[in-house]
Amino acid sequence: MASPNSIQTEQSTREMIEILLFSLGGAEVFGLNVFKIREVTELMPVTQVPGQQGAMNGVISLRGQVMPVVNLGEAIGMSAGLPNKKLIISEFASRSVAFEVFSVDKIIRVPWSDVQPPQRFERQEGYVFGTVMLQGGALVSLVDIESVCQRVLPEGEEGKINTGFELAAKPPVFFVDDSMVARRKIGEVLDTMGLHHAHAVNGVEAEAKLLQLAEHADETHRSLRDEVSLILVDEEMPVMDGCTLTRKLKSDPRFKNIPFVMYSSLTSEENARRGLEAGVNIYVKKFDSASLSRAIGELLTHA
Numbered sequence: 001m002a003s004p005n006s007i008q009t010e011q012s013t014r015e016m017i018e019i020l021l022f023s024l025g026g027a028e029v030f031g032l033n034v035f036k037i038r039e040v041t042e043l044m045p046v047t048q049v050p051g052q053q054g055a056m057n058g059v060i061s062l063r064g065q066v067m068p069v070v071n072l073g074e075a076i077g078m079s080a081g082l083p084n085k086k087l088i089i090s091e092f093a094s095r096s097v098a099f100e101v102f103s104v105d106k107i108i109r110v111p112w113s114d115v116q117p118p119q120r121f122e123r124q125e126g127y128v129f130g131t132v133m134l135q136g137g138a139l140v141s142l143v144d145i146e147s148v149c150q151r152v153l154p155e156g157e158e159g160k161i162n163t164g165f166e167l168a169a170k171p172p173v174f175f176v177d178d179s180m181v182a183r184r185k186i187g188e189v190l191d192t193m194g195l196h197h198a199h200a201v202n203g204v205e206a207e208a209k210l211l212q213l214a215e216h217a218d219e220t221h222r223s224l225r226d227e228v229s230l231i232l233v234d235e236e237m238p239v240m241d242g243c244t245l246t247r248k249l250k251s252d253p254r255f256k257n258i259p260f261v262m263y264s265s266l267t268s269e270e271n272a273r274r275g276l277e278a279g280v281n282i283y284v285k286k287f288d289s290a291s292l293s294r295a296i297g298e299l300l301t302h303a
Contacts, residue, residue, distance in 0.1 A: 015244055017236075018109050019132065021140060022088065024073035025080030025102035031132065031140045033236065035266050038089045038096065040104050055152045060098055062089065068153055072099040075148050076127040090145055092265035097149060108134070115142065115238035117178065117202060126151075126180045130238035142238075146265055147181045161192045161293045170300055171225065172196040174213075175232035176206035176245070182287075186232065189289050193296065195229075203240025206233075207248060214254045224254050230299055231255075232292075235264035235275060243278040250279035259299040263287045 018034035046058040046069050055075035059066050069087070073079030084100040115130040118141070129144040173195050177183050183199055190197040200206035213227040231249070235242040242262055249255045262275040263284040275283040282295045 015112050015241060016109055017112050017115060017241075018107055019140065019142065020088070020107050021105040022086070022101045023103045023105065024076075024078050025082035025084075026078065028078065029105075029134070029138055029140045030078075030101075031108075031142045032088065032090065032145065033142070033266075034107055035271070036090050036092045036145065038091045041087050041089065043085055043087055043100065057100065060087075062098070065096060067096040067098050069098045069100060070148065070152055072101050072143070072148070075152050076143065092146060095149075097145070097153070099145070108132075112237075112241040112244070113239060117238050129178050129236075144179055144181075147179060150181050161189055161289045170195060171227055171229040172198050173230045173232065173296070174198050174200075174206070174210060174228045176200040176203060176237070176242075177232075177234040178202050178237045179234070182234065185289065186292065189293050189296070193293060195296075195300075203237050203242065203245040206245060207240070210249060210255075211252075214252065217254070224258060228258060230296060231258055231260050232296075233260060233262045233280065235262055235266065235271060243274050246275070246278040246280055261292075261295045261299065263292060263295075 019031040020034050020037055021029055021031050024030060041062070044060055046060055048058045052058055055071045057069045057071050059068055067089070071079065071084065073084070080102065082102055084102055086101050086104050088099045088101055088104070090097050090099060110132055115132055118128040118131055126147040127144055128141045130142045132140045132142065134140060173190055175183070175186050175197065176199060177186065178201055183201070187197065198209070200209050210228070210231070214224050217224045217227050233242040233246055246260055246262065250260075260280040261282050261284060262278070262280040264271055265287050272283040272285055281299055284291050284295050
């Protein structure tokens with residue numbers, strides 16, 4: 001049996017995020033989740049491609065892999081007009097993208113609870129998913145690179161939403177995600193599958209709303225399964241990450257029989273292990289419409 005100290009260490013590791021700090025040439029400090037970074041390298045010659053526009057600068061071939069190059073400052077409207085010097089090679093959702101930035105600083109490690117939601121105008125723009133205050137008062141804006149790519153890169157081929165399930169008359173599906181782009185995408189999947197749904201924009205809000213549903217079920221002497229049929233949880237969220245939210249809800253007996261799906265653009269086995277250990281039924285490593293609809297259909301048809 002694991003000792004209390006080892007359990008505490010494991011839980012604290014789960015609730016930390018490592019952030020690469022970088023600059024776009026101005027006074028602002030930006031950050032990226034280290035889990036989404038493959039490497040950092042010097043700027044290299046870029047090959048132009050037909051139809052490229054805006055912040056997409058072309059493509060590069062790195063270690064035998066061809067990937068698009070995005071000027072991150074231009075993409076989020078924060079370019080200082082200085083020549084970029086570094087490339088951050090990012091991997092997420094089974095794709096690789098090279099982001100041009102001015103300079104790279106260091107990696108910091110902070111609790112997810114220190115990651116605060118962005119200001120309202122930043123959230124509406126969809127380029128920042130959270131902020132962290134450094135010692136000394138500097139504010140780090142954490143860039144939502146999925147949202148950036150959604151806006152500046154051509155859409156890739158996505159699998160078809162699976163509608164071949166008998167899902168009629170199911171209670172609503174509840175999902176939580178801090179990204180507007182992801183919430184819109186999930187809503188489209190659920191609408192296509194003919195499922196009613198409700199959502200929250202972060203883990204704290206999700207916990208409050210779901211506990212309200214549980215209390216309402218208790219007051220009306222109903223099963224919680226009559227209120228919510230399935231819970232979809234984003235792994236990476238400010239204030240309260242998906243693993244923490246899942247563990248807290250699964251510790252409540254009322255949620256014992258509610259199926260959970262956790263999804264992420266992070267494809268490592270370690271992330272999947274953490275999600276499954278937190279109590280989710282299925283961990284979706286490739287966050288696309290086909291994978292998500294397949295997981296939803298599988299759980300609801302066996303409910």
